[in-house]
Amino acid sequence: MDIIFLRDLRIETVIGIFEWERRIRQTISFDLEMATDIRRAAASDSIEDTLNYKAVAKRLIDYVGNSDFQLVETLAERVAEIVMKEFDVPWLRLTVNKTGAVRGARDVGVIIERGDTGEKGNG
């Protein structure tokens, strides 16, 4: 299994459970690891044969920028669904980081893994 990744993709959105949070936009940082097989693209050297990380980023900037969830959990789940369905990604690990949301902590948020790499286990 190979991984194409995006790190620290920062998107402004409405997110939070408190009334004051519904009136402002906050920056959420996304780390995304997407399972893929890069061998065809490496052989052809063509963008048509790979998972275009720029296309993924553009889609997430559009979606997240227009969303207004309360919980980072909901945002994470919706983003994972979009990436898996629209970009044919069988497995991903996604970190949704609401940096600075808790006094005394730098980073808070969720990490989720969804799907299956399709690889056989060791047994």
Ligand SMILES: Nc1nc2c(c(=O)[nH]1)N=C([C@H](O)[C@@H](O)CO)CN2
């Ligand atoms: N598990 C979660 N806990 C909390 C969330 C959340 O989205 N998931 N959100 C908040 C507030 O919106 C916080 O980020 C603002 O201080 C608190 N706990």
